[in-house]
Amino acid sequence: MKKTYFFMVVITMTIIYSCSKDSELSDFDFTAAAEGELIATVDGREFKATTQDAMFYEGDLYLTATDLSTGEMISISVASPEESTFDLGSNRISITSASYTTMEKSSYFSIHPDAGGEITISELDMDNKTVSGTFNFKGIKLRMDASYDEVIEITSGAFNKISFYVPEELTNSGTAKIDGNPLTFDTVYFFGDSSDFSVSMHASSNNGLLMFQITDITAGTYDLSGGTWSASYIIGGDEYYSSTGTLTIINHDTEMGLLEGSFELDVQNSSPDNGVNTYKFTEGEFSIYYVP
Template sequence: MKNIKFLAGLFLIITAFSFTSCENEPIDPAIDLGNIGGNPGNAVFRADFSGSTWNATSAQAIISGNIIRIGASKNNGESFGILIDGSTTGTYPANENILNFNPAGSEYGYWSINIDNPSENTGSITITNINTSNKTISGTFNFKGYWSDDTVTNILPTVFTNGVFQNVPYVVQAETGDTFFAKVNGIEFDEVDILAAEIGLAGQDFISVAAQNAALNSMTVSVRANLGAGTYPITGNIATDVVQASYTFDDEDFTATSGTVTIISKTATKIKGTFSFVTSTFNVTEGSFDVEY
């Protein structure tokens, strides 16, 4: 589905739950699986890979709009992240959603999409129960994980099997004041969802703001995390540009070849700015954003 373009652009952030949505606000820290509701052992998150069973020490889930997010981690820094384009029980293809395992200390990980063959059936995730009374979610998953840094070719895929999460607590996020606006070839881009986060791109930390409309077209604006207030040019050289932008239309990506991004203000948790850019086909004007990340 087209939505994977939007989700994949920010998949690294789901393992830490460091992002917000236009309809959401940050959640509480992940809950210790050894003491959920005073009932030790009530919840589990585990999976088999590389000849052993991985058991989480903490986990948390979010249900927001039409998206389910699940994160689990161990004390050593290893983590799983799951992002599902849906909010009900059922089975979802792994290659049309995101399942990700991050080794400790790495900005990259094994994720359920083969960049060279996105249509490959890499597995699935099944939501078996959403308990609205106890606010817990349960399910199973398995997937073939490809290393997310596609510039590295000597890391083989890893197969994750027997994935289980039971009674993982979830929250429903409340509304925030995040905003996003832009026009594409003079027509307003009417977003229905916004994701914002600080993530690693090409060895650098960027703050990325992504928006998606009802037609599943999406727009992303990224700025180097160490930038302050000011106006920065887009030249189309993603290796050197400190600000970048792109537009995905009808499942095709269009990268900005010129333009500017202005940071009006930035704090440790919020960024406000304006932007405009040109691709080979589209002219994006009157862009603005004001989001938490």
């Protein structure tokens, strides 16, 4: 059976999120799902997870559900969760977001002006470590030039008493140089399964967010210039996409729970609002301990 991994680095970061008073989910109840189950409707067809994992770490919730029979995966993360409703698309540098990944490793993301959605945390039981709620979102599949022609609708999402774990304190890091200047990532988080995961690295010093979409975690060097692996960078409201570059998995010890990697890449935007067309990342590296 495929195992779902969560990879986390959290140093310091203040997340701003918004709650919706008029929820589209108000007439839908999480008990539509059985206890320990996550269900949804994906473009009109049923999604029923065969495995789901959740983690509550440094005050944030991470939930991943996979249908092993089809390879589909829904991932949702919520900053500072409480029993309330949260926007999944308004803040593009917030942890609070959702994604849907197909068996072919195509990923659709809620964080985009033309996407979005919401999640309602109905019950958050910190004593028994379970979470229940409902969700829906629209996801888009971005092209490297920031355009898109594929949209997916996730509706009638419900999860009922999903167990989450709280890992012990981990010692992790993420650094790079951007245009030759040292950059430390304050928050770096990784989640997905053993064959597909995403990496998000936020630097509060310039409010930039670097993201990787990766379909393997075995040792080796992978091309980021397009295709299966890709990278994007959001800064000042502008989105940049990898034109050249590589990401190297140096070591992945599944018994110890250690992932180490490095990266170098150029990202570009043909018409940025701030007038900067390219950024160059060099000497990028990360070291992540996780609960295997």
